[in-house]
Amino acid sequence: MSSTPVIAVDLGGTKIRSGVVEGAEVTHVRSAPTPARLGAHAVLDAVAELVGLTMATATEHGRIPQAVGVGSAGVIDPRNGVVVSATDALPGWTGTNLIAELQHRTRLPVRAVNDVHAHALGEARSGASADTSDSVFVAAGTGIGAGLISHGHLVTGRNSAAGHLGHIPSGFASDLRCPCGGMGHLEAIASGPAVLEEYRRAGGRAASSTTTELAEEARAGDTTAREAFAKAGRALGSALGGMANVLSPEVVVLGGGLVSADELWWPYLERAFAAQLIPAVRGLTPQRAELGADAALIGAASLWDGADIKVEEK
Amino acid sequence: MSSTPVIAVDLGGTKIRSGVVEGAEVTHVRSAPTPARLGAHAVLDAVAELVGLTMATATEHGRIPQAVGVGSAGVIDPRNGVVVSATDALPGWTGTNLIAELQHRTRLPVRAVNDVHAHALGEARSGASADTSDSVFVAAGTGIGAGLISHGHLVTGRNSAAGHLGHIPSGFASDLRCPCGGMGHLEAIASGPAVLEEYRRAGGRAASSTTTELAEEARAGDTTAREAFAKAGRALGSALGGMANVLSPEVVVLGGGLVSADELWWPYLERAFAAQLIPAVRGLTPQRAELGADAALIGAASLWDGADIKVEEK
Numbered sequence: 001m002s003s004t005p006v007i008a009v010d011l012g013g014t015k016i017r018s019g020v021v022e023g024a025e026v027t028h029v030r031s032a033p034t035p036a037r038l039g040a041h042a043v044l045d046a047v048a049e050l051v052g053l054t055m056a057t058a059t060e061h062g063r064i065p066q067a068v069g070v071g072s073a074g075v076i077d078p079r080n081g082v083v084v085s086a087t088d089a090l091p092g093w094t095g096t097n098l099i100a101e102l103q104h105r106t107r108l109p110v111r112a113v114n115d116v117h118a119h120a121l122g123e124a125r126s127g128a129s130a131d132t133s134d135s136v137f138v139a140a141g142t143g144i145g146a147g148l149i150s151h152g153h154l155v156t157g158r159n160s161a162a163g164h165l166g167h168i169p170s171g172f173a174s175d176l177r178c179p180c181g182g183m184g185h186l187e188a189i190a191s192g193p194a195v196l197e198e199y200r201r202a203g204g205r206a207a208s209s210t211t212t213e214l215a216e217e218a219r220a221g222d223t224t225a226r227e228a229f230a231k232a233g234r235a236l237g238s239a240l241g242g243m244a245n246v247l248s249p250e251v252v253v254l255g256g257g258l259v260s261a262d263e264l265w266w267p268y269l270e271r272a273f274a275a276q277l278i279p280a281v282r283g284l285t286p287q288r289a290e291l292g293a294d295a296a297l298i299g300a301a302s303l304w305d306g307a308d309i310k311v312e313e314k
Numbered sequence: 315m316s317s318t319p320v321i322a323v324d325l326g327g328t329k330i331r332s333g334v335v336e337g338a339e340v341t342h343v344r345s346a347p348t349p350a351r352l353g354a355h356a357v358l359d360a361v362a363e364l365v366g367l368t369m370a371t372a373t374e375h376g377r378i379p380q381a382v383g384v385g386s387a388g389v390i391d392p393r394n395g396v397v398v399s400a401t402d403a404l405p406g407w408t409g410t411n412l413i414a415e416l417q418h419r420t421r422l423p424v425r426a427v428n429d430v431h432a433h434a435l436g437e438a439r440s441g442a443s444a445d446t447s448d449s450v451f452v453a454a455g456t457g458i459g460a461g462l463i464s465h466g467h468l469v470t471g472r473n474s475a476a477g478h479l480g481h482i483p484s485g486f487a488s489d490l491r492c493p494c495g496g497m498g499h500l501e502a503i504a505s506g507p508a509v510l511e512e513y514r515r516a517g518g519r520a521a522s523s524t525t526t527e528l529a530e531e532a533r534a535g536d537t538t539a540r541e542a543f544a545k546a547g548r549a550l551g552s553a554l555g556g557m558a559n560v561l562s563p564e565v566v567v568l569g570g571g572l573v574s575a576d577e578l579w580w581p582y583l584e585r586a587f588a589a590q591l592i593p594a595v596r597g598l599t600p601q602r603a604e605l606g607a608d609a610a611l612i613g614a615a616s617l618w619d620g621a622d623i624k625v626e627e628k
Contacts, residue, residue, distance in 0.1 A: 075594055085594050134471050146560065150462075150469045157448050157464075157562025161594035168556030169590060171485035171498065180592045184485065185556075242482030242499075246460065246557070248471025276483060278494045280389055280399050280475035 006304050007054050007065045007108070008297035009047055010115060011072040013089030016043075017293065018050045020058045020065055021301035024126035026294045028057050040092040048105035055106075068110045069300035070098060071118025077160040078303070078311050081112045084159050111303035113311060115296055116163055117154055119289070120147020121311070122299030123253050127290040132250040136243060137289070138165060140236060141256035143179070144187045148247065154311045165243070166191060172235035190236040192257055199228040215261050229261050233268030240269075240286065241276025248281055255289030319379040320618050321368050321422070322611035323361055324429060325386040327403030330357075331607060332364045334372045334379055335615035338440035340608045342371050354406040362419035369420075382424045383614035384412060385432025391474045392617070392625050395426045398473050425617035427625060429610055430477055431468055433603075434461020435625070436613030437567050441604040446564040450557060451603070452479060454550060455570035457493070458501045462561065468625045479557070480505065486549035504550040506571055513542040529575050543575050547582030554583075554600065555590025562595055569603030 008026075010017040013036055019029040032050050035042040051068055058065055074086030074093050081099025098112040113121070120129075120137035129135035133152040139145045144166030148155040155162045166187030167180055176194075178185035188194055192211045199206075199214060204224040208214035211229075218225035240252055252273075258265055266288075273286055289295060303311060322340075324331040327350055333343040346364050349356040365382055372379055388400030388407050395413025412426040427435070434443075434451035443449035447466040453459045458480030462469040469476045480501030481494055490508075492499035502508055506525045513520075513528060518538040522528035525543075532539035554566055566587075572579055580602075587600055603609060617625060 148464075148560075150464045150471070151467050153465050153467065155448075155464045155561065158564045158598075159562060159594060161562040162560065164559040164562075164592055164594065167559040167590070167592045168482075169485060169552050171483060171488055174485055182590060182592065185590075238483050243560070245478040245481040246462075246476065247469065248473060248475035248478075250472045276481070276496060276499075278478055278481045278496065280473060280478065284472075 004067075004304075005058065005063045005065045006301040007051050007058070007068045008301040009051065009068065009070045010118065010293065010296035010300065011043070011047060011070060012115060013073050013087075016047055016050055017297065018054045019294070019297045020054060020063060021069075021297055022063070024298060026297050028054055028061070030054055034090075036090050040090070040096045043090065043093070044096070044101045044105060047102060051102075051106050051108070066108070067304050068102060068106055068108050069303045070102065070110060070112040071115040071296040071300040072098060072112055073115050075159065075161050076112050076114045076117075078111065078113045078156065081110065084161065113300065113303060114160065114163070116145035117147045117156070118296040118299035119255055120149060120299065121154065121302050122291055122295030122297065123255070123289055124149055125298050125302045125305075127295055127298075128253040128287045129251045134247070134249045136240070136247060136249045136252045138236070138240065138252070138254050139256035140190065140254060140258040141192050144191050144236065150247070152310060156311070165239070168239060170235050170239055172231060172238070186235060186239050190232045190239070195228045195232045195258070198231060199225055202228065204228070211257060211261060215264055218264050226264060229264040230268045232258065233265040234272040237269035237272030237286070238276055241273040244273070244281050244284055245276065245278050249284075252284065252286045253289050254286055255295065259288055318381075318618075319372065319377045320615040321365050321372070321379045321382045322615040323365065323382065323384045324432065324607065324610035324614065325357070325361060325384060326429060327387050327401075330361055330364055331611065332368045333608070333611045334368060334377060335383075335611055336377070338612060340611050342368055342375070344368055348404075350404050354404070354410045357404065357407070358410070358415045358419060361416060365416075365420050365422070380422070381618050382416060382420055382422050383617045384416065384424060384426040385429040385610040385614040386412060386426055387429050389473065389475050390426050390428045390431075392425070392427045392470065395424065398475065427468075427614065427617060428474065428477065430459035431461045431470070432610040432613035433569055434463060434613065435468060435616050436605055436609030436611065437569070437603055438463055439612050439616045439619075441609055441612075442567040442601045443565045448561070448563045450554070450561060450563045450566045452550070452554065452566070452568050453570035454504065454568060454572040455506050457505050458550065464561070466624060470625070479553070482553060484549050484553055486545060486552070500549060500553050504546045504553070509542045509546045509572070512545060513539055516542065518542070525571060525575060529578055532578050540578060543578040544582045546572065547579040548586040551583035551586030551600070552590055555587040558587070558595050558598055559590065559592050563598075566598065566600045567603050568600055569609065573602055
């Protein structure tokens with residue numbers, strides 16, 4: 001484990017979060033809204049400002065971070081820091097060279113990786129998948145993303161695009177249009193927005209605009225809401241059971257906003273997962289992520305570890 | 315590439331095939347039936363006999379193989395050569411220490427790996443996935459198996475059980491029982507035996523007992539047979555498109571008996587594959603395996619390479 005403090009940044013479509021990471025310890029956490037609509041340069045400036053503020057308070061407390069690790073939304077090539085592609089949540093983000101732009105602004109060495117990959121690295125560093133070399137991390141929230149680790153190596157694939165778990169076919173989504181444009185993908189039934197849509201399609205009346213609100217309706221007795229969560233859990237559990245048969249990981253870890261739906265979702269996921277397993281994989285059970293939002297910070301900082309899980313070194 | 319000749323063995327439930335491998339060249343190929351019903355010791359004796367005969371002819375031709383590489387049916391732990399599990403096709407195979415037993419019998423150093431994994435390694439060594447570090451190899455025949463390579467490393471997972479691609483849920487198999495006991499798995503609609511069963515379920519009249527025979531019926535105008543092949547192609551293509559979104563490989567390679575169904579199967583697979591791809595992965599197309607049955611021999615021999623694709627070294 002690294003003993004030099006690193007400034008870590010978790011950069012999403014709506015929020016930037018930063019902190020100082022030393023081993024598994026996260027301190028001096030700050031956050032700021034992402035000025036996404038103002039374009040890539042405004043976002044980079046906002047990140048640099050947050051890094052500057054974090055550096056200032058860390059220094060006051062006698063810690064001198066020597067580097068920056070970034071987990072960012074979008075497909076990020078960790079070898080050169082280029083944003084290979086990004087969704088409309090960050091207009092103009094595609095093509096940005098995160099490393100060059102942030103090194104220029106912060107005058108610190110920078111490394112970068114996709115944010116879900118950062119989450120996976122964090123959980124593997126000191127969370128639910130610590131001390132394993134083959135793991136599957138899944139973030140179930142606005143989308144369904146994954147960070148796969150095989151033989152202690154983050155699976156990035158061609159173009160660093162690996163991990164799009166939301167875009168495998170799901171029998172639960174048969175005739176549903178996916179945000180990617182495809183038909184029948186897992187994300188169209190198992191993501192947070194998909195739960196809300198399924199509720200509306202099934203005739204649900206509550207005006208919930210988040211899964212947290214809809215979970216309250218479900219707990220207050222709205223059976224249509226309960227069924228939407230259950231269906232999302234079954235769809236994801238079933239898909240993950242199949243992935244477990246293909247990858248035979250030591251552990252499957254679930255993070256993201258939907259985990260807080262808890263008893264409305266988890267038991268359905270668990271049961272559907274178990275039902276898929278072949279004898280060679282049987283006994284594996286999904287685990288909850290342990291580090292919450294800090295996982296992405298710990299994972300982004302771990303890019304400077306030179307230890308444990310490796311990221312690209314072709 | 316290795317320049318020392320290696321004796322390679324491809325050990326299946328019905329046939330044992332051996333040859334001398336030097337780089338990408340396979341010579342002195344022999345084969346013998348697998349005495350599966352006589353138990354593990356009879357199978358090991360038969361392998362050792364074939365290795366002995368291969369050694370004799372190789373020596374006559376001035377080549378002295380120094381080692382044996384085995385690709386075997388069953389889940390094989392390449393670190394110690396133990397058969398972790400096997401199907402009924404090889405009774406008593408589970409628990410066999412392939413390396414110890416064959417070293418004892420042949421007096422040569424032995425390495426071993428699962429046969430589909432050996433195929434994948436062979437194609438990555440000098441076939442359709444040569445010069446790539448991230449590939450998916452799929453064998454579509456009696457079952458649907460895969461060998462995944464990530465960052466130049468064979469994905470083996472916990473218990474070396476990775477690669478059971480036939481056991482992911484498929485919307486095409488919804489209510490079908492899989493040979494593994496599970497419901498709705500890909501293998502229940504996309505394997506060779508599944509094509510024959512689908513044909514019978516759909517009311518097909520021909521008494522074909524192999525997909526080769528059924529393909530003849532299809533080409534002679536049996537539309538029920540045509541539809542069974544097309545459905546298997548769509549199911550596999552769709553599943554593989556989803557896997558491509560998750561793994562973002564450089565290449566997806568198809569081998570196994572069903573590939574010879576050719577125009578009855580391939581175009582449906584290709585189209586269903588393309589329909590699944592997200593923008594980040596678009597443009598990827600499935601490729602046919604190039605080495606045929608020699609792939610497993612080349613892959614098994616490559617265990618002695620110490621180069622290119624790595625197999626387990628935790």
